[in-house]
Amino acid sequence: MPASDSLDRPILDIDPFSRESMDNPIALDEAIRAAGPVAWVPKYGFWITGRDKVVREVFEDWRRFSSAFGTGLTNVVRDEPWRKPSVILEADPPVHTPNRKVLARVLSPAALRKMADDFRAEAERIVDALLERGGEVDLASELAFAFPFKVLPDAVGLQPSGRHHLMPYSELNFNAMGPKNDLYYAARKVVEEQGTFEYVAAQMAEENLVPGGFGEEIYSYVHRGEISAEDAGMLVRAFISAGIDTTVFGIGIAMKALIEHPSEWAKLRADPTLARAAFEEGLRWFAPSPVIGRTTSGPTELAGVQLGGEEKVMMWLAAANRDPERWDDPDTYDISRRTVGHLAFGTGIHGCVGQMVARLEAESVLGALARKVSRIELTGKPENVHINWLRGYHSLPARLTAA
Structure with a gap:
């Protein structure tokens, strides 16, 4: 049980961002x-x-628990953030509403159906190439990373050149949401030395986007007078900063889970349409983005505890996704589980607007593996990532056996 202090607050004396915590x-x-x-x-x-x-109570009451103060540790209203706050993630109504509507239209079911065939074809191409090479692969870098790194920037309409900046920028984004520790400063040093800030600023501009992508469509709402050009650029930036790492690590987590649970891999092999279920259960079982924050807009009560105004509340989604009061046998990875209601994508008005793109990406990759690979074996020790706000694997050395 936690201790209490002189203010009668339950105390948890822990550092969730230490290396020890990340490794356990x-x-x-x-x-x-x-x-x-x-x-x-x-x-x-x-x-x-x-x-x-x-x-869920915090997610569903944006008036008491605001996103506008930032969803990481920094209070972006009082303290200078590392970059201008997001108009979709770090905003509440009314600022949030028109931008959210634009992204919902851009990422409509019809738009996703149009890109589904391209996603599946690219996933099969990558898996075929790995098998032709002999099956000795790093599933993290050569598949879980390589696939989203190709298809998402293409879908957004980012220029082919300069994409090596995407992961360093995204890693800085997720490190910056945590404390200003060695991980943050190391990530910032990389982007500053490589000129990544300049690259991202250029990619946000309408004239630099490749026609036919999400980016061009976002800017079409500027010309209709629904959002500003500045906000459109910020929405394009959201794909750069938040749309790659989380999907990369989510796919890698699902692949590792399937390797470690042969019975679940057998289920997927027998029925590749379970690919999305395998991804969703992976998100519940080991969320790649384990935490998200809100800030109290004023003094309030939560679960019988008095909170002050402008105090950060960190929702540990990874812990909630294994809450035994919500899930039966929560520590078991089971792709037959009905995972509706897991919190990896959030919920409420700030639920991840790009979640269907992530699902489509993961479904394409895991489905291609299930159709083309009979067996996957780890051939070395997986390498964990150390990023303040993320979990996953930088390396998953494995051997693939063709079906």
Whole structure:
């Protein structure tokens, strides 16, 4: 049980961003859940919760728990952020509403259906190439990374040149959401030395986008008078900063889970249409983006605990996704599970607007593997990522056997 301080706050004396925590993520999640519905983390001065019911309450009440102060540790209203806040993730109505509507139209079911064939063809091309090479592969870099790194920038309409800037920028984005530690400063050094900020600024501009992509369509709403040109550029930036890493690591997590659970791989092999279910269960079982924050707009009560105004509340999604009060046998990876309601994509008005693109990407990759590969074996030790706001694998050395 957590201790209490002189203000009668339940205390959880833990550093969720330490290397020890990152290397023992399940133990961290269990400690957060065990601390109670909500607890104070004194090292950083924020509240934390890993309970499904409490997380949903925070997500679903944007008036009490605002996104406009930033969804990471930094209060972007009082303290200078590392880059201009997002108009979709770090905004509340009314600013949030028109931008959210534009992205919802751009990423409509009809638009996704149009790109589905291209995604599947590219996934099969990559898997075929890996098999032709002899099957000795790194599934993290050569598939989980290579596929989204190709198809998402193409879909957005980013120029082919300069794409090596995308991952460093995205890694800085997710490190910056956490504390200003060695991970943040190392990531910032890389982008500053490589000129990545200049690259991203250029890619946000309408004149630099390849015709026919999401980016061009976003700017079409500027010409209709529905959003500003500045906000359109910020929406394009959202694909650069938040749309790659999370999908890359989510696909890698699902592949590792299938390797470690042969019975689930057998289910997927027997029925490749379970590819999306395998991805969704991976997100529930080991969320690639384990935490997201809100800020209290004023004094309020949460789970019987008094919170002050402008206090950060960190929702530990990875812990909530294994909450035994919400899920039966939560520590088991089971692709037959009905995963509707997991929190990896959030919920409420700020639920991930690009989640259907991520699902389509993962479904394409895992489906191609299920159709073309009979067996996957790890041939070395997976290499964990160390990014403040993410979980996953930089390396998954494996051997593929063709079907």
